[in-house]
Amino acid sequence: MKLTTNLPRVVIVGGGFGGLEAARGLKGLPVCITLIDRQNHHCFQPLLYQVATAVLSPADIAWPIRGILRAQPNARVIMAEVVSVDTAAKIVHTDSVELPYDYLVLATGATHSYFGHDEWEIDAPGLKRISDATELRRRLLIAFEEAELTDDGATQRSLLTFVIVGAGPTGVEMSGAIAEVALQTLPPEFREVDPRSARIILIEAGPRVLPSFPEDLSAYTQQSLEKMGVEVMTSTRVTKCDKAGVDIEGGRIDAHTVIWAAGVVASPAAKWIDAPADHAGRVEVEPDLSVPGHPDIFAVGDTASVHYDGGKSVPGIAPAAKQMGRYVAKLITSRVLNTPKPAAFAYKHQGDLATIGRRIAVVKLSNNFALKGIIGWLFWSLAHVYFLIGIRNRFVVAFTWMWQFLTLQRSARIISQVPKWSRYTSEEDT
Numbered sequence: 001m002k003l004t005t006n007l008p009r010v011v012i013v014g015g016g017f018g019g020l021e022a023a024r025g026l027k028g029l030p031v032c033i034t035l036i037d038r039q040n041h042h043c044f045q046p047l048l049y050q051v052a053t054a055v056l057s058p059a060d061i062a063w064p065i066r067g068i069l070r071a072q073p074n075a076r077v078i079m080a081e082v083v084s085v086d087t088a089a090k091i092v093h094t095d096s097v098e099l100p101y102d103y104l105v106l107a108t109g110a111t112h113s114y115f116g117h118d119e120w121e122i123d124a125p126g127l128k129r130i131s132d133a134t135e136l137r138r139r140l141l142i143a144f145e146e147a148e149l150t151d152d153g154a155t156q157r158s159l160l161t162f163v164i165v166g167a168g169p170t171g172v173e174m175s176g177a178i179a180e181v182a183l184q185t186l187p188p189e190f191r192e193v194d195p196r197s198a199r200i201i202l203i204e205a206g207p208r209v210l211p212s213f214p215e216d217l218s219a220y221t222q223q224s225l226e227k228m229g230v231e232v233m234t235s236t237r238v239t240k241c242d243k244a245g246v247d248i249e250g251g252r253i254d255a256h257t258v259i260w261a262a263g264v265v266a267s268p269a270a271k272w273i274d275a276p277a278d279h280a281g282r283v284e285v286e287p288d289l290s291v292p293g294h295p296d297i298f299a300v301g302d303t304a305s306v307h308y309d310g311g312k313s314v315p316g317i318a319p320a321a322k323q324m325g326r327y328v329a330k331l332i333t334s335r336v337l338n339t340p341k342p343a344a345f346a347y348k349h350q351g352d353l354a355t356i357g358r359r360i361a362v363v364k365l366s367n368n369f370a371l372k373g374i375i376g377w378l379f380w381s382l383a384h385v386y387f388l389i390g391i392r393n394r395f396v397v398a399f400t401w402m403w404q405f406l407t408l409q410r411s412a413r414i415i416s417q418v419p420k421w422s423r424y425t426s427e428e429d430t
């Protein structure tokens with residue numbers, strides 16, 4: 001791809017929280033920015049579980065990256081997948097074009113880790129992209145539809161058993177939301193099967209749910225989930241996932257729907273540039289977020305390994321990615337304008353939030369201030385609406401939540417096309 005410019009070329013890979021923040025931070029600077037993403041949209045991952053559980057529609061939590069950067073003339077957007085980087089020639093290789101760079105920002109995020117068992121993914125999908133959320137929504141809704149059709153008790157029980165592996169924020173949010181679908185939204189609509197007979201099982205290998213939260217909030221979360229009808233199994237390791245359920249240490253659970261929320265691994269960015277990486281594949285960066293031996297390459301967000309507060313690992317959350325993106329934009333600005341370099345990157349942890357249900361959440365702010373229950377949920381809701389992009393989305397999401405709060409309805413209950421590999425695909429579809 002031809003790109004003739006005398007300006008410094010900044011290539012940003014990834015239009016997630018970190019990459020977008022870096023691009024926006026360079027607004028007005030005499031540079032030529034190219035933001036590459038394999039998707040055409042930025043996804044607000046914290047609300048993906050609400051798409052998966054039919055509260056919100058995909059377009060409520062995703063925006064075209066071109067649209068976001070439309071008022072920034074020094075930035076252009078390319079939809080392509082990066083496959084490698086030639087650090088000697090300073091060229092990014094994608095599946096379609098090659099892009100030379102003077103500065104490179106790697107902001108390619110993370111994905112699910114199956115701890116060496118990638119073959120589990122097809123039967124126990126995780127939640128990372130919009131397509132994952134619509135696929136989970138489809139599986140969830142189809143399970144109830146099929147349960148309505150069968151007279152076989154064992155098949156029905158298996159169809160109405162939902163296993164969620166991993167009790168971090170995503171696992172907790174998914175299990176609480178599925179319990180609400182089964183126990184509150186669907187019962188008046190089914191005639192043959194009672195959705196209230198559904199089992200929602202949250203399995204955690206560690207001793208408690210929400211391990212990154214203080215113990216009292218973990219205990220509160222577990223009690224709240226149990227009151228909502230979720231079976232919580234802690235200190236229980238899943239040893240196998242297959243089409244028909246999961247093996248756990250000392251037993252077996254038959255379940256047609258298994259959701260993976262247990263582990264993450266960084267994008268292969270460290271491999272592209274042959275950089276040192278931690279156990280999760282994240283690039284071990286210098287204090288200014290540059291890659292060792294490559295002062296013009298930076299890694300930010302979930303794909304970077306950064307420490308703070310005496311050695312703690314910066315968590316893989318959106319505010320951390322944004323802070324890193326903003327910092328790198330400042331650093332590149334100082335290099336381009338030849339002004340003093342900013343001090344080393346210093347992460348500020350603002351807190352942890354997780355919602356448990358339609359009106360319950362737990363919040364732990366950095367000053368040790370904690371909220372729970374409906375007050376926590378109000379705080380969580382305001383924070384998430386605030387961080388959404390665009391007035392339309394803020395309005396739609398706030399209205400949808402208010403509507404759901406009052407009516408228990410989930411309006412985004414669409415079963416979209418059945419993919420070829422699905423066990424729900426009929427002979428005719430293949």
Ligand SMILES: Cc1cc2nc3c(=O)[nH]c(=O)nc-3n(C[C@H](O)[C@H](O)[C@H](O)COP(=O)(O)OP(=O)(O)OC[C@H]3O[C@@H](n4cnc5c(N)ncnc54)[C@H](O)[C@@H]3O)c2cc1C
Nearest residue numbers: 014016017018037038045046082109301302316317318321
């Ligand atoms: C289900 C879920 C719930 C979450 N909930 C919360 C929450 O409540 N609060 C919170 O703070 N954080 C939450 N997080 C974490 C948060 O979303 C991430 O920490 C954040 O998105 C990291 O930002 P990033 O820019 O590093 O990566 P991402 O936002 O993941 O962006 C990476 C981008 O890179 C692109 N990309 C990847 N590889 C390539 C390639 N080879 N070529 C081109 N493009 C590529 C991707 O398409 C993507 O757009 C959640 C994450 C998930 C998955």
